[in-house]
Amino acid sequence: MNTALQPPASAYFITEEKEQNERRTLAVLVDNEPGVLARVIGLFSGRGYNIESLTVTETEHEKHLSRITVVTSGTPHVLEQIKSQLARIVPVHRVVDLTTAARERGHDGPIERELALIKVQGIGEQRLEALRLADAFKAEVIDANTEHFVFQITGRVSKVDQFIAIMAPLGLVELCRTGVAALTRGKEGM
Amino acid sequence: MDTSPTQPAEQMTGAEMVVRALKDHGVTDIFGYPGGAVLPIYDALFQQDDIRHILVRHEQGAGHAAEGYARSTGKPGVMLVTSGPGATNAVTPLQDALMDSIPLVCISGQVPTTLIGTDAFQEADTVGITRPCTKHNWLVKSINDLPRILHEAFYVATSGRPGPVVVDIPKDIQFSTGTYTPPAPVEQHKSYQPKVSADIGRIQAAIELLASAKRPIIYSGGGVVNSGPEASRLLRELVELTRTPITSTLMGLGSYPASGKAWLGMLGMHGTYEANMAMHQCDVMLCIGARFDDRITGRLDAFSPGSKKIHIDIDPSSINKTVHVDLPIIGDVAQVLGEMVRLWREQTKQMDRSALSEWWRTIETWRARDCLAYRPNDNVIMPQYAIQRLHALTKDRDTYITTEVGQHQMWAAQFFGFEQPNRWMTSGGLGTMGYGLPAALGVQIAHPEALVIDIAGDASVLMTMQEISAAVQHNAPIKIFILNNQYMGMVRQWQQLLHGNRLSHSYCEAMPDFVKLAEAYGGVGIRAEKPGELDDAIAEMIAVDKPVIFDCRVANLANCFPMIPSGKAHNDMLLPDEATDEAVANAIGEKGRALV
Numbered sequence: 001m002n003t004a005l006q007p008p009a010s011a012y013f014i015t016e017e018k019e020q021n022e023r024r025t026l027a028v029l030v031d032n033e034p035g036v037l038a039r040v041i042g043l044f045s046g047r048g049y050n051i052e053s054l055t056v057t058e059t060e061h062e063k064h065l066s067r068i069t070v071v072t073s074g075t076p077h078v079l080e081q082i083k084s085q086l087a088r089i090v091p092v093h094r095v096v097d098l099t100t101a102a103r104e105r106g107h108d109g110p111i112e113r114e115l116a117l118i119k120v121q122g123i124g125e126q127r128l129e130a131l132r133l134a135d136a137f138k139a140e141v142i143d144a145n146t147e148h149f150v151f152q153i154t155g156r157v158s159k160v161d162q163f164i165a166i167m168a169p170l171g172l173v174e175l176c177r178t179g180v181a182a183l184t185r186g187k188e189g190m
Numbered sequence: 191m192d193t194s195p196t197q198p199a200e201q202m203t204g205a206e207m208v209v210r211a212l213k214d215h216g217v218t219d220i221f222g223y224p225g226g227a228v229l230p231i232y233d234a235l236f237q238q239d240d241i242r243h244i245l246v247r248h249e250q251g252a253g254h255a256a257e258g259y260a261r262s263t264g265k266p267g268v269m270l271v272t273s274g275p276g277a278t279n280a281v282t283p284l285q286d287a288l289m290d291s292i293p294l295v296c297i298s299g300q301v302p303t304t305l306i307g308t309d310a311f312q313e314a315d316t317v318g319i320t321r322p323c324t325k326h327n328w329l330v331k332s333i334n335d336l337p338r339i340l341h342e343a344f345y346v347a348t349s350g351r352p353g354p355v356v357v358d359i360p361k362d363i364q365f366s367t368g369t370y371t372p373p374a375p376v377e378q379h380k381s382y383q384p385k386v387s388a389d390i391g392r393i394q395a396a397i398e399l400l401a402s403a404k405r406p407i408i409y410s411g412g413g414v415v416n417s418g419p420e421a422s423r424l425l426r427e428l429v430e431l432t433r434t435p436i437t438s439t440l441m442g443l444g445s446y447p448a449s450g451k452a453w454l455g456m457l458g459m460h461g462t463y464e465a466n467m468a469m470h471q472c473d474v475m476l477c478i479g480a481r482f483d484d485r486i487t488g489r490l491d492a493f494s495p496g497s498k499k500i501h502i503d504i505d506p507s508s509i510n511k512t513v514h515v516d517l518p519i520i521g522d523v524a525q526v527l528g529e530m531v532r533l534w535r536e537q538t539k540q541m542d543r544s545a546l547s548e549w550w551r552t553i554e555t556w557r558a559r560d561c562l563a564y565r566p567n568d569n570v571i572m573p574q575y576a577i578q579r580l581h582a583l584t585k586d587r588d589t590y591i592t593t594e595v596g597q598h599q600m601w602a603a604q605f606f607g608f609e610q611p612n613r614w615m616t617s618g619g620l621g622t623m624g625y626g627l628p629a630a631l632g633v634q635i636a637h638p639e640a641l642v643i644d645i646a647g648d649a650s651v652l653m654t655m656q657e658i659s660a661a662v663q664h665n666a667p668i669k670i671f672i673l674n675n676q677y678m679g680m681v682r683q684w685q686q687l688l689h690g691n692r693l694s695h696s697y698c699e700a701m702p703d704f705v706k707l708a709e710a711y712g713g714v715g716i717r718a719e720k721p722g723e724l725d726d727a728i729a730e731m732i733a734v735d736k737p738v739i740f741d742c743r744v745a746n747l748a749n750c751f752p753m754i755p756s757g758k759a760h761n762d763m764l765l766p767d768e769a770t771d772e773a774v775a776n777a778i779g780e781k782g783r784a785l786v
Contacts, residue, residue: 039321
């Protein structure tokens with residue numbers, strides 16, 4: 001429960017947030033209709049919720065369904081609100097809290113993977129060092145000439161973060177990340 | 191347009207489809223304002239006689255009129271506006287309907303599809319602008335989608351927790367021809383399926399908890415009204431069965447009669463002392479179709495600290511939004527109350543009689559504080575007295591009340607006793623000044639024979655005053671009863687409480703002559719300045735079969751009590767007999783005032 005602050009001459013009751021934030025990965029199955037992504041994003045911005053990562057693509061063409069994977073953070077109370085507010089959007093079919101679902105099945109969390117494309121510029125020893133490290137991270141070379149590489153790396157968010165951090169001093173010029181794709185482990189669907 | 195609804199599918203233009211779909215959904219009256227992008231629909235309206243169009247003077251008025259129509263009938267309200275400014279003017283009523291859960295279907299014209307995105311004349315991104323202030327909205331891009339979207343719009347607006355929807359129809363779609371399919375007998379939406387039947391195990395748990403209570407209270411809200419007359423009947427039956435004290439939010443007034451034995455009056459910031467004290471000290475709270483709004487709860491960490499809370503709501507996102515509840519029940523109020531009453535009777539449940547009698551004795555001691563008392567005055571009309579007289583002189587009639595927003599609204603809620611649901615139309619969630627006059631127009635259109643009164647404030651009523659012209663045009667004899675204190679009373683009250691009595695811009699120094707204003711519009715103006723002339727003036731107002739502006743000159747500096755000041759709990763109310771100038775000045779703490 002939040003505690004009330006001394007009222008700073010306000011017509012509202014202002015409280016201080018005491019609970020700790022948690023991170024959750026949500027899968028939201030929606031009708032692939034115009035504006036549906038704006039509805040989801042508008043809900044987050046309008047109600048002051050956080051988006052750490054957002055991934056959207058049509059997943060079932062014939063059923064006209066898209067899957068939105070959103071990584072968010074908030075207090076347990078706010079996270080419950082996010083889920084019920086999302087479920088209230090008319091074209092939303094289902095909202096599944098993958099983090100909670102995974103924990104209920106005895107896992108640490110859902111499978112989460114991300115892909116990044118990373119352009120590194122350099123010559124000589126610095127260029128070789130980038131290539132050696134990419135090899136260690138099992139990053140693929142997608143494009144290269146004598147002065148640059150474009151690496152593709154897939155894996156956990158932390159691995160992608162780490163690879164980017166290592167590339168930074170080796171001539172990182174540009175990067176693009178897909179955001180998180182996530183599924184629960186085990187044979188059951190969501 | 192002489193088409194029979196039994197024919198399954200037929201060819202017609204988009205504009206004709208709109209009119210036909212309205213008819214198929216039982217719409218008889220719509221509120222709107224024409225403009226370039228809706229002319230084809232207006233042309234289709236011109237060529238038929240089944241749907242009456244009420245021309246307003248501003249699109250905001252159309253929206254509030256449709257809200258008043260919806261709230262007083264239980265049917266969806268429909269508004270029709272043009273693109274651009276027509277649609278942006280609809281934003282306030284849309285948000286108002288969203289916050290008060292009013293079924294409102296707004297049909298807007300849009301520039302032709304080929305011009306969308308070119309900054310065309312009267313173009314606005316209507317679906318973008320109205321996305322956060324509607325339950326759902328659609329931009330129709332093909333004539334083939336139009337019938338389905340129109341039917342879906344009515345389904346979404348009226349099912350589950352009701353709310354506003356927008357269907358934005360480009361002009362070329364209105365002109366083009368396609369196949370119209372009538373609505374399905376039972377609408378089945380692919381993704382939107384609100385849960386109306388609650389889990390029976392939870393309902394059983396709820397009656398067990400209620401039966402175990404020593405200090406129970408029912409806190410009901412607008413959801414009871416929205417659920418329909420059966421919900422109000424069941425609520426009364428449950429109260430009768432259990433003798434549980436009952437209070438209600440602003441939106442829920444009338445579901446339980448104000449003359450009922452178990453009635454405690456409204457709760458919340460300007461609720462009664464007994465209702466708020468009972469909320470604070472109860473051991474079981476049954477919240478029915480209300481949402482623990484911040485005007486209700488006061489300080490959250492001190493809100494009803496010792497109670498087990500049961501919350502019946504059709505919207506899962508209302509559960510645990512601000513107040514943690516012990517027993518949530520997701521479902522339609524009438525369905526849940528029906529089951530509760532049935533199980534209670536079948537299992538011959540009993541309340542703890544002695545505990546309940548003790549609880550009622552405690553409540554009577556709070557009631558004895560007479561928290562709504564005010565000092566009568568022989569020379570000046572006290573605003574509370576004006577409402578009391580208005581109630582006394584209209585209660586035996588078929589009366590509907592709307593309000594604007596402010597002190598007059600709270601006095602109306604406190605002093606006008608509502609006996610039936612759907613008789614009280616007010617802007618609760620959004621607090622829209624200017625709601626009441628157009629809402630009264632909408633109510634009068636729905637109930638032509640009824641007495642419809644907008645209890646107004648002098649500041650609010652000027653926001654949508656032009657709709658008196660629409661009332662004159664459509665022979666809607668609405669009565670605008672203005673508690674005229676020459677101030678934005680509630681703004682001034684807060685400035686007195688919180689801002690060192692510095693009355694920044696809350697005094698209207700150039701008030702119009704409301705009697706002359708009424709006459710200028712073709713209505714009737716009446717003024718009352720002394721308590722002695724009030725009754726006759728009200729009787730005169732009722733007798734006039736025309737729109738009336740009643741300028742009721744009330745005590746300028748009266749304030750609205752009781753009140754839960756900012757940052758205080760339910761058991762920390764400011765009562766009228768304690769509200770001396772000093773108490774008002776000190777109602778907030780030292781530290782708080784230092785921040786002023």
